[in-house]
Amino acid sequence: MNQTPPTPRHTGRPVQPLWVRLTHWLNALAVLVLVASGWRIYNAAPFFPFTIPKELTLGGWLGGALQWHFAAMWLLAANGLVYLGSNLFSGRLFKKFFPLSPASIWHDALAALRGQLSHADPRHYNHVQRFAYLFVMADIVLLVLSGLVLWKSVQFGLLRELLGGYEFARRIHFACMALLVAFVAVHLVMVALVPRSLLSMLSAQKEKSV
Amino acid sequence: MKIQTRRILTGIDTDAALAEARKLVTRRVEQPARRAFLQRSLTLGGLSLLSGCSISDNAGVEAALARISRFNDAAQGWLFDPNRMAPTYSDAEITRPFPFNAYYGEDEVRIVDEAGYRLEVTGMVADKRSWTLADLRAMPQQDQITRHICVEGWSAIGKWGGVRFGDFLRRIGADTSAKYVGFKCADDYYTSIDMPTALHPQTLLALTYDGQPLPPKYGFPMKLRMPTKLGYKNPKHIKAIFVTNTYTGGYWEDQGYNWFGGS
Numbered sequence: 515m516n517q518t519p520p521t522p523r524h525t526g527r528p529v530q531p532l533w534v535r536l537t538h539w540l541n542a543l544a545v546l547v548l549v550a551s552g553w554r555i556y557n558a559a560p561f562f563p564f565t566i567p568k569e570l571t572l573g574g575w576l577g578g579a580l581q582w583h584f585a586a587m588w589l590l591a592a593n594g595l596v597y598l599g600s601n602l603f604s605g606r607l608f609k610k611f612f613p614l615s616p617a618s619i620w621h622d623a624l625a626a627l628r629g630q631l632s633h634a635d636p637r638h639y640n641h642v643q644r645f646a647y648l649f650v651m652a653d654i655v656l657l658v659l660s661g662l663v664l665w666k667s668v669q670f671g672l673l674r675e676l677l678g679g680y681e682f683a684r685r686i687h688f689a690c691m692a693l694l695v696a697f698v699a700v701h702l703v704m705v706a707l708v709p710r711s712l713l714s715m716l717s718a719q720k721e722k723s724v
Numbered sequence: 725m726k727i728q729t730r731r732i733l734t735g736i737d738t739d740a741a742l743a744e745a746r747k748l749v750t751r752r753v754e755q756p757a758r759r760a761f762l763q764r765s766l767t768l769g770g771l772s773l774l775s776g777c778s779i780s781d782n783a784g785v786e787a788a789l790a791r792i793s794r795f796n797d798a799a800q801g802w803l804f805d806p807n808r809m810a811p812t813y814s815d816a817e818i819t820r821p822f823p824f825n826a827y828y829g830e831d832e833v834r835i836v837d838e839a840g841y842r843l844e845v846t847g848m849v850a851d852k853r854s855w856t857l858a859d860l861r862a863m864p865q866q867d868q869i870t871r872h873i874c875v876e877g878w879s880a881i882g883k884w885g886g887v888r889f890g891d892f893l894r895r896i897g898a899d900t901s902a903k904y905v906g907f908k909c910a911d912d913y914y915t916s917i918d919m920p921t922a923l924h925p926q927t928l929l930a931l932t933y934d935g936q937p938l939p940p941k942y943g944f945p946m947k948l949r950m951p952t953k954l955g956y957k958n959p960k961h962i963k964a965i966f967v968t969n970t971y972t973g974g975y976w977e978d979q980g981y982n983w984f985g986g987s
Contacts, residue, residue, distance in 0.1 A: 576876065577980035581789040584796050584982065610968035667873065668810045668952050669803050680871060680879055719836050 529714035534606075537597040538715055543655075544590035545570060545694065547582055552691060554579035561684065584665075591658060597689050598651070610642045619645045633708050650697045653690050662685040760775040793982050796859075800984040806920050810951035811985075812891025813869045818934065819880035822872075824941045825955060827913065827975065833940045834911045834961055841945050847906075847966035857945050860931060861945050863887045863895070866927060870951035872958070873987050884949040885932035890923040898967045906972045907948060910961035915974030917950070917957060918984065929962075 530538075550572035557565045558576045573579025601607040622641040625631045631640055639647070663674045663683035677683040705712050713719060738947045802968040842854040874880075893900060900923060906916040921927060930949040931938060938944045943960025950958055956976045977983045 555877060559878040560873065561877075575980075577976070578789075580875070580982065581793055581980060585789055585792040588792075617801075663876075666800070666803060667871075668806060668808060669986070671808065671811070674811075680873065684877060 528718040532718065533600050535598070535715055535718075537593050537600070540589060541597065541654075543699070544586045544593060547586035548590060549691060551579040551582035551586070555583060561688075562682065574595040587658075587661065587665075590654070594654060594658070610639055611648050614641055614644050614648070627716040635709075636711060636714050646697065646700070650694065653693050653697070657687060657694065660684075660690065670677060785936060790980070793980075796982055797984040798980075800986045801918060801920070804918075804920055804952070804986060806924055808928055809927070810870050813871070813881050815869065815883070817881050818869060818883055822882045822933070822942070823878070823880050826911070826960070827872060830941060835940050835962075836910050836945055837960055843946065843962065843964075844964040845896050845966070846964065847968045848899040848902045849967050851895075857931070860887055860892075860929065860946065863891065865931075866928060868928065868949070868951065870926065870949075872951070872955055874955040875981060875985070883934045884928055884930040884947075885935070886928045886930040886946070886949070888925065889927040889929050889948065890925065892929055893922060894969075902967045903969045904967070904971065906966045906968060907959040907962050908964040908966075909959050909962050913959055913961070913975050914972070915957060915959050915977065916955070916968075916972045916983075917948075919987070921950060921952055924950070924952055952986055954987055956981060957985040 550570065553566035554568070554571035554573045555576065557571065559570065571579065573582045618641040622631060626640070626642055631642075659673060660677055660683045662670050663677050663680065663685060665678045667674050667683070674680060674683065677686055735787065824833075827832070838857055839859055843856075843860070844854055845852055864887070865885055866888055867883065867906050869881060871879050871881050871884045893905070896903075898921060902919055904916045905922045906914070908914050928949040930943070930947050932947070933939060933942045939949060943962075947960040948958055948962060956974075971983075973983065974981075977985075
């Protein structure tokens with residue numbers, strides 16, 4: 515769905531608006547702190563037969579990791595609300611990520627594997643990208659909801675029951691973390707393959723005519 | 725169920741480690757844009773790897789994190805609904821054996837002698853006389869089967885019985901407009917809680933576990949049981965209770981655990 519050469523009609527505006535760039539990097543910082551400190555918290559009572567190497571964790575000891583985790587959660591939540599709110603009310607969410615269907619994702623995934631996917635217009639997200647970004651938004655929302663159950667399982671009683679109870683919410687929280695880390699890994703590989711996308715997320719550079 | 729101890733981290737030569745890693749990557753990656761990208765991400769990764777020592781040990785950062793923890797106390801106090809009950813469970817759901825946890829090992833559990841035991845009551849209360857175990861057993865008793873959630877993440881379901889702490893506070897004429905209730909324990913543990921949680925209907929001065937007098941490892945002669953707070957907020961072997969407006973922290977709280985510790 516991305517084979518036609520794009521027309522350079524957007525010149526003049528930055529590829530990523532300022533609020534997208536700001537919320538992207540604040541989110542990246544929050545995720546880095548939350549994942550690294552979360553790994554240390556997991557190590558205190560692992561429910562799988564492995565622990566995370568402590569060199570990769572943040573906080574030093576459980577109390578320190580918890581302090582980082584419960585500080586960065588505010589950044590993740592506040593920044594996430596700004597991002598989702600702006601995305602929704604500016605119409606960007608629908609413009610950039612839809613339409614989307616399993617067939618179109620499959621089509622673009624095959625095209626990507628054959629190396630036939632065009633990256634000529636960085637404003638246009640192919641359907642694999644659309645799916646991946648929508649997926650990670652939903653994943654982080656579920657991380658926050660399961661995190662609320664772990665933090666305040668008595669106060670958020672309905673949410674606790676919806677997520678299968680305290681212990682099941684722990685597994686959900688871990689699984690969503692693992693999926694988020696997998697997303698980040700693929701995301702970084704993609705950015706390495708198309709370094710221009712990093713520049714457009716860093717500065718207000720205008721896309722040159724193609 | 726290991727005990728959390730504060731770990732001392734050894735210093736790493738951050739700059740040298742990063743410089744060497746950069747060199748290794750630069751040699752292998754040819755395209756300038758990719759090289760720049762990888763170098764930048766390596767710096768970010770290196771930062772996260774080393775943050776355990778270089779960021780956390782900074783006094784300014786520690787102070788900021790402690791301030792956010794105080795903010796989180798306030799947020800939890802605001803979220804706390806005195807009418808919201810922790811879920812209760814059936815006898816069949818009790819975790820057996822119920823795990824032991826303390827800041828020391830199970831072989832160091834304190835044995836408190838029942839005959840000499842007196843619960844001291846001080847601070848903003850009308851009646852400061854000491855209590856024997858018999859006095860406490862003479863008050864109306866309550867049972868609860870609730871989930872104990874540890875700060876480490878694990879949880880276990882147990883059955884406690886004893887006196888509603890709210891009943892006890894009213895009996896001793898405690899000033900329930902005071903901010904805190906503090907506890908001193910025979911195992912040198914200490915902690916303090918907020919008054920709304922102290923008055924919560926599920927907060928018990930527990931005298932029994934699973935229908936039997938509290939065994940030493942679960943806090944004989946008496947522990948505070950709060951299903952609305954994490955395990956470290958539930959002191960065992962309590963020998964003194966005081967009502968106060970002065971913040972007195974706690975054994976783990978003074979080392980960095982969140983003071984409110986609610987769930």
